[in-house]
Amino acid sequence: MKPQNAILMGLCALGASAQANVLISEYIEGSSFNKAIEIANYGSESVDLAAGDYQLRLFSNGASTATNTQALSGNLVPGETLVLVNSNAVIGNNDNALIAPGVGIESSVINFNGDDAVGLYANDVLLDRIGQIGVRQTWTDGGASTKDQTLRRLAESSPDNDNSQEFVISSRWFNYATNTVDGLGCIGQETCEDDGGPVDPPISEIGQCGDASTAIHSIRSANLLDQEVVVEAVVVGDFQGDASNNQLSGFFVQHADANWDADQQTSEGIFVYHYADEVELGQRVRVKATLATYSGGNQLKDVSGLIVCGEEALPSATSLNLPLADADLYHLEGMRVVLPQTLHATPAYTFNRYGETVLSLGKRFKSTQVHPANTPEAEALAQANQLNRLVLDDGLSSQNPDDIAYFPNFSALNSLRAGSQVSNVEGVINYSFGQFRVQPTQIPTFIDANPRTAEPELSEQGNLTVASFNVLNFFTDLDIDNATDFRGADTAEEFERQRAKLVSAMVAMNANVVGLMELQNNGFEQTSAIQNLVDAVNAQLPEEQRYAVVKPLTERIGEDMITVGLIYQPGVVLVDGDAQLINAYPFDQATAKHRVPLVQKFSMLAGGESLYVAVNHFKSKGSNCNALGDPDMGDGQGNCNGQRTLAAQTLSQFFVEKQNVLLLGDFNAYAKEDPMLAFESAGFTNLVPQFEANSYSYYYDEEAGSLDHALADAALTSRVLDATDWHINADEPTGLDYNTEYKSDAQITNFYAPDAYRASDHDPVIVALDMRSAGSISSVSQLSIVEGSNSPLVIERLDGDYGDVVLKFQVIAGSADEQDLPLISGELSWLDGDMSSRELNIAAYADDLVEGSESAYLQLSIEQGGASVAAPQVELLIEDNTPLSVAMRFEQIEVDESAGNINIPLVLNGEANSTITAWALVLPSSANWFDYRAPFIQRVKWTQGESGVKHVRAKIVDDNRKEGSERFKVYLFSAFPVQLGNITSTWVNISDND
Numbered sequence: 001m002k003p004q005n006a007i008l009m010g011l012c013a014l015g016a017s018a019q020a021n022v023l024i025s026e027y028i029e030g031s032s033f034n035k036a037i038e039i040a041n042y043g044s045e046s047v048d049l050a051a052g053d054y055q056l057r058l059f060s061n062g063a064s065t066a067t068n069t070q071a072l073s074g075n076l077v078p079g080e081t082l083v084l085v086n087s088n089a090v091i092g093n094n095d096n097a098l099i100a101p102g103v104g105i106e107s108s109v110i111n112f113n114g115d116d117a118v119g120l121y122a123n124d125v126l127l128d129r130i131g132q133i134g135v136r137q138t139w140t141d142g143g144a145s146t147k148d149q150t151l152r153r154l155a156e157s158s159p160d161n162d163n164s165q166e167f168v169i170s171s172r173w174f175n176y177a178t179n180t181v182d183g184l185g186c187i188g189q190e191t192c193e194d195d196g197g198p199v200d201p202p203i204s205e206i207g208q209c210g211d212a213s214t215a216i217h218s219i220r221s222a223n224l225l226d227q228e229v230v231v232e233a234v235v236v237g238d239f240q241g242d243a244s245n246n247q248l249s250g251f252f253v254q255h256a257d258a259n260w261d262a263d264q265q266t267s268e269g270i271f272v273y274h275y276a277d278e279v280e281l282g283q284r285v286r287v288k289a290t291l292a293t294y295s296g297g298n299q300l301k302d303v304s305g306l307i308v309c310g311e312e313a314l315p316s317a318t319s320l321n322l323p324l325a326d327a328d329l330y331h332l333e334g335m336r337v338v339l340p341q342t343l344h345a346t347p348a349y350t351f352n353r354y355g356e357t358v359l360s361l362g363k364r365f366k367s368t369q370v371h372p373a374n375t376p377e378a379e380a381l382a383q384a385n386q387l388n389r390l391v392l393d394d395g396l397s398s399q400n401p402d403d404i405a406y407f408p409n410f411s412a413l414n415s416l417r418a419g420s421q422v423s424n425v426e427g428v429i430n431y432s433f434g435q436f437r438v439q440p441t442q443i444p445t446f447i448d449a450n451p452r453t454a455e456p457e458l459s460e461q462g463n464l465t466v467a468s469f470n471v472l473n474f475f476t477d478l479d480i481d482n483a484t485d486f487r488g489a490d491t492a493e494e495f496e497r498q499r500a501k502l503v504s505a506m507v508a509m510n511a512n513v514v515g516l517m518e519l520q521n522n523g524f525e526q527t528s529a530i531q532n533l534v535d536a537v538n539a540q541l542p543e544e545q546r547y548a549v550v551k552p553l554t555e556r557i558g559e560d561m562i563t564v565g566l567i568y569q570p571g572v573v574l575v576d577g578d579a580q581l582i583n584a585y586p587f588d589q590a591t592a593k594h595r596v597p598l599v600q601k602f603s604m605l606a607g608g609e610s611l612y613v614a615v616n617h618f619k620s621k622g623s624n625c626n627a628l629g630d631p632d633m634g635d636g637q638g639n640c641n642g643q644r645t646l647a648a649q650t651l652s653q654f655f656v657e658k659q660n661v662l663l664l665g666d667f668n669a670y671a672k673e674d675p676m677l678a679f680e681s682a683g684f685t686n687l688v689p690q691f692e693a694n695s696y697s698y699y700y701d702e703e704a705g706s707l708d709h710a711l712a713d714a715a716l717t718s719r720v721l722d723a724t725d726w727h728i729n730a731d732e733p734t735g736l737d738y739n740t741e742y743k744s745d746a747q748i749t750n751f752y753a754p755d756a757y758r759a760s761d762h763d764p765v766i767v768a769l770d771m772r773s774a775g776s777i778s779s780v781s782q783l784s785i786v787e788g789s790n791s792p793l794v795i796e797r798l799d800g801d802y803g804d805v806v807l808k809f810q811v812i813a814g815s816a817d818e819q820d821l822p823l824i825s826g827e828l829s830w831l832d833g834d835m836s837s838r839e840l841n842i843a844a845y846a847d848d849l850v851e852g853s854e855s856a857y858l859q860l861s862i863e864q865g866g867a868s869v870a871a872p873q874v875e876l877l878i879e880d881n882t883p884l885s886v887a888m889r890f891e892q893i894e895v896d897e898s899a900g901n902i903n904i905p906l907v908l909n910g911e912a913n914s915t916i917t918a919w920a921l922v923l924p925s926s927a928n929w930f931d932y933r934a935p936f937i938q939r940v941k942w943t944q945g946e947s948g949v950k951h952v953r954a955k956i957v958d959d960n961r962k963e964g965s966e967r968f969k970v971y972l973f974s975a976f977p978v979q980l981g982n983i984t985s986t987w988v989n990i991s992d993n994d
Helices: 016-020 376-387 492-509 527-538 641-654 673-681 747-748
Strands: 020-027 035-041 055-059 068-071 081-085 117-121 124-130 149-153 173-176 227-237 249-256 269-272 283-295 297-311 336-339 341-348 358-360 388-394 420-423 425-432 435-440 446-447 466-474 513-520 560-567 573-577 599-605 612-619 661-666 697-700 702-707 709-712 720-724 765-769 776-778 782-786 790-798 807-813 826-830 838-843 854-864 871-879 885-888 892-896 901-908 916-924 938-942 948-956 966-977 986-991
Touching: 020 117, 020 124, 068 249, 227 297, 227 420, 227 425, 249 425, 269 425, 466 492, 466 527, 466 612, 466 661, 466 709, 492 527, 513 527, 513 612, 513 661, 527 560, 560 599, 560 612, 573 854, 612 641, 641 673, 661 826, 709 720, 709 765, 782 790, 807 838, 854 916, 892 901, 901 916, 901 986, 916 948, 938 948, 948 966
Parallel strands: 269 297, 388 435, 466 513, 612 661, 782 871, 892 986
Antiparallel strands: 020 035, 020 149, 035 081, 055 068, 055 117, 117 124, 149 173, 227 249, 227 283, 249 269, 283 297, 336 425, 341 358, 341 420, 358 388, 420 446, 425 435, 466 765, 513 560, 573 599, 599 612, 661 709, 697 702, 720 765, 776 790, 790 838, 807 826, 807 854, 854 871, 885 901, 901 948, 916 938, 916 966, 966 986
């Protein structure tokens, strides 16, 4: 049917039934400005568009109200279409334009991207839509997308006029490759008739083998769609199937090498949709059929003649390496290829339903898992990922195959895990459902390079393990027949299958504390989801390993359908205080985007440090937060990135004055996205990347990344021995889960085992901690030191041996100073695990004074490590051991002959406890009684409480004679009741002044 392009005239009134027959029939979101919308009348009555107030409205960037509106007019007769195009999509208006002039009406409303919604309205009532109004996202469904593709409406599909429902492409639309514009102007999935000018007529009589035929490489350029042609080529891929397996219901043919043209951008192969006449690989066949397209790919259909011309060698296979040089492989469509590299296999989400696996050179990581958003590195990785992928298909058009053709004997016990290596891939390239794919012509070689593990692999267990586990909507209320809002299992059988897998995973983990996400939020009673799961786990464990549930002082946690939970082994840890809920913005009920975090402090049963565990489940990237001014910014971080960042900041602030904090959960943010960077800025460390390069816990679009994290504050980070993602879920195909829908009877049986693998879609995170106490540094509070000796101070490390400890010590003066003892300083150290004692020798100087006890102080402080000091100050008590004595103060004194009365000092070296008496003799020598006058014997007394100096008295006589120096002696011969000191005599030397 030729395009109907005139502006439609003639007005008449419309009823609701007529309105329902006018729908969007085609949507083009191509490169640059190549965009168009086609509207068609599917009914039996003409429709006056102006009278019915028909409008096409654009809702850009997630807007809930129209950002642009095109009023429609004219009379749309049954089977006729109205096309609206972007003015720059019209050839002649723009160098990159693809749509011929006159095909459609130029309209400013045709200015959408893949994340903008479009609605068709009549009398302000929504009739049909592309996308969900009020949501900003690129809608995808399998290989179909609202970005860079053409969508054509499926026959007999219903209007999409309930905007409360998600927009699902596959229910109403068929997708085609980017820039497919040949269907504009006619209803249906086929291309419109070409009216662009004469072409050479194709060869349509089948003739004999070897006769002239149409070259495959010329088919596309010759505008032969819907025309009958004859091709002669070699069968390079036989996918006709049989009575039990129809495969693709056709075969691929490719020209022999000698018949190729010189243009590297043209294909030498094509798919023939025909299974009535059996062909075999390597046969040269001559086929008469009609050229058509299907799901964006080219094919020959309606075969009216087929001749087998014999057998010959297969044409050459093109070597195809990843990453691709160009994502467009139309130049290889229908042709043999060989992939010479050893590649990384990632089963697609559709693996068990459609048999699709994505091949890549190495694992592909989400760009924001590796680099911060909006950086050149992140953008480059996102682009590189698009070139580093190619779908390996199973050669089937049917769903839910019992066997995967290229991986025979796939089952729950023989899984194809992401990370498996694949080589010897040979097949044929074809395009369908928005993707180029390899249909294999031989079974590739797979190596299980990422084998399952029976339990988490931790280099050290420590004395505490903590895990985070998203349990994928574990509900005890069943969503039977999808008649409720309950999530999770739909039937009792599914529930038992789900629980068995979760129990196997949790028993194998055997973590001492487990944070859980996506539990039904139905309280903590015996019938609650969390208690049901714990009871099932405990039934498989010895008593000392069984779990208890942390129960906050509320009936349930928040108002969401799902919640977080926390369980622990009382044989290892004890709850320390009541559990807390964080209800501050943005965790408040009014915002209602995140699950409310649950916080519990735990202490070690066997002694050790305590810690805080917070379990979290932040807002997902799926549904939008446009009403909160937080749309998808198109930077790879998805919807609600601002909300998740606010949540990270609020959570961090809650623990500002606490230490030993562990944050667990599904944060719905990859490792380098804003929320995770906010945690880093607040002093938290993302633990798993510290121990595992290229960590991940989840796949989306066959790209790996971590949405599940464990973060520790600085104090706790030093105690982390190991952290890991246990890859029991993300790497496993989805078909191994508990669900029974979209599975054949054989799949329900063979793809299920009550083991841990694919118990959920997120991998658990496990952290091993050393929560031993660092102990305390202890010593006596007082140390006595006798003058003239030293005393050892024993310093012990008690009650814990965690970590290295350095103790700083310093002696400071008190009543005793540096004249009484050395004011030493220094450090003592202990290594991790060392609890031996240390000895510090402290000395005191000797002197002749009786001073009584004096004190200095030894100050102790921790320079390094987590130990405490039991007594930060030790009194150093210096005990005087000098006996009370009387002594002459000087051995000699000098006086002049003219001195007259003199005092010769004696000293009591301490305070008298009672009256002390000393006796001294004044004895002549070279000086005699002519030279001095003094009593021969003198008594000196100190009464109780006195100390210090007393004197023996004498008078020097100046005799006016020249005699030279002379001297006499004062001899201390007795003291009572004390002893004599070291000096018992003093010579008095008299110098002559004559």
